[in-house]
Amino acid sequence: MENFTYCTPTKYVFGRGAELNAGSEAKIAGMRNVMVVYGGGSAVASGVLQRVLDSLASAGIQTVTLGGVRPNPTDDLVYKGIDMCRSGGIDSLVAVGGGSVIDTAKAIALGVPYDGDFWDFFAGKVKAETALPVGVVLTIPAAGSEGSGNSVITRIDGMRKISLRTDMALRPRFALLNPELTFTLPPYQTACGIADMMAHIMERYFSTTPDVEITDRVAEGVLTAIIEEAPKVMERPDDYQARANIMWSGTLAHNGICGTGRREDWTSHAMEHEISALYGVAHGAGLAVVFPAWMTFMAEHRPAKIAQFGRRVFGVQSHDDRTAAMEAIEALKGFYGSLGLPVTFAELGVEDPDIATLVAKLHDNKGAAIGGYYTLTAKETEEIYRLAL
């Protein structure tokens, strides 16, 4: 086990009607003049946006709104939000939506008190130390951004999709999680969210750090719960209990509890970010394609942990690690397939992917050698992309 620091101060309020606590929680967090960030029409149509605005108003909190966040959110709206915050004297943000909305709110929160270009943080030029406070009303369990210190933004100039990871600056002050708000998610989006949260665990789990039994067992537990509950939400979208289990799993998948004491990897995420930046696919769907390909490469080169995953999560029986690893990958692909997710580029709708460009941009963004579980240069990442054909 490696030394670590772990601090997750976000206050989670979980259950039916959780969004009605927006006003009281914002007040506790000292928010007075709030920008409410949201995406498209669903937050309006479902009434959740209005309920949040009403709750904030009834707590005496001023609000302005910024809508129009789209999947794989881009820097243009971040710049617009920063300008609006500065001119409106905004002191905090509340995101009503999923990861894209939360990440946009976080990037704005970071940019407002900073004198330079907010992209400096994403480009790694400046360390993120301070930001406006952010609260969350979650409507899509997937990205885990409601409990993480991270934000992923795509720069339109060059379509560079970059993930920024901070220790504390971007951890939300509060996150309101009402499983009922997820009843109306379309099946494909539900499934993509499940693939995303599983990937957040697996990026941490596939680690070479030995002697992390406690963290392994917690990670395996969350994965097992997701695999058990996922078919229920696919079959009956308004199954409150199954939705609740999936929603809380998505938070635990990414708030750090599955990563304590070990080096993490995140190569599959980096490889997927290039796919969604280039082809605009859903992040979770891209992960369902890339992760099994990455695992297939690892089954050849470093099978032990893939085999452990197979045995403990999917009940794989083989004693030989390489065989067990391959069986684990087949089980995972079968599970993704059962949710209606793609597991190849073709199924993702990308018949002839430009692998050379994906590889070039990946290493341009991340360096010549990437990966914690196993080091990969362009030769190997090309092989992994090809394994997803």
Added chain:
Amino acid sequence: MENFTYCTPTKYVFGRGAELNAGSEAKIAGMRNVMVVYGGGSAVASGVLQRVLDSLASAGIQTVTLGGVRPNPTDDLVYKGIDMCRSGGIDSLVAVGGGSVIDTAKAIALGVPYDGDFWDFFAGKVKAETALPVGVVLTIPAAGSEGSGNSVITRIDGMRKISLRTDMALRPRFALLNPELTFTLPPYQTACGIADMMAHIMERYFSTTPDVEITDRVAEGVLTAIIEEAPKVMERPDDYQARANIMWSGTLAHNGICGTGRREDWTSHAMEHEISALYGVAHGAGLAVVFPAWMTFMAEHRPAKIAQFGRRVFGVQSHDDRTAAMEAIEALKGFYGSLGLPVTFAELGVEDPDIATLVAKLHDNKGAAIGGYYTLTAKETEEIYRLAL
């Protein structure tokens, strides 16, 4: 799953030399004039107390010390600490020790800013809302107090041992966890700590709340890790990795992550508190005696969750719930026995327990009907105490 609020803001710094961060973390927490609370000679002899004092001093922080905390800590030292804090202008506390030391520091922290008698909080007369900030340097993984909002103090007048549970007021600001500090724990104390942390999980796990798969799986994961790592620390006390796994498990067992979304029970703890208050036994040893007895009663009256525990944690195979539950209890007793723990009153050194007094004080403290998993009156709690003979 029930609605819940979950917030664990404690900053954990985990690893070799973690205690050397006392000064920097105390400074971040705004501490200026600190009372350092500790127990007996081991904190002095091992040098950890001096290292913490040096670290605080080098950060420009003033300190006074209060030693002499004993297991099952009593109110007399709390009163003394409150007086010392008030007369010395103390603004915060750092506990160097295990649960008894931390709980004493917490009770002092609660009492200093309160006009009345600190026992009012423990007697349930006043709700704990505010306290001086507390930091922790953990030396005994067991009580989980380093991450909880709880404190357990015994009132000498009447020997009433009462547990106070707060949402936020008593959550430590920081907890420094160095597994090396636990190398010198005697085997019996190590084993008692293991029984204590397992009980913290099981009190939450044995719940009638349905549809808490995610929380169950996390709880089972932590239990499994403890059961795997425990024999290693018993065999080789200076096995850093096993000690690290046990130490972090003890924190996760009690910081709330194993309880989200369900009603909890805590009857076994309440029943044990009467035993240790009356006979001065180690809390963990008392739990190793009481919990299997409680489970044996439940195997008769509500076996399903006991059976699930057996199947998922101990690999019990029986399909019949009652049989599986009884096998689970045998497996648990066998595990405790392998650590050198008692599983009967006699093995605990209490040949002829005064069960009438235990029962009377239990219900005097906790009410005529207790328990969340199954409601128990004096008739049933007497039966459970007898099952431990």
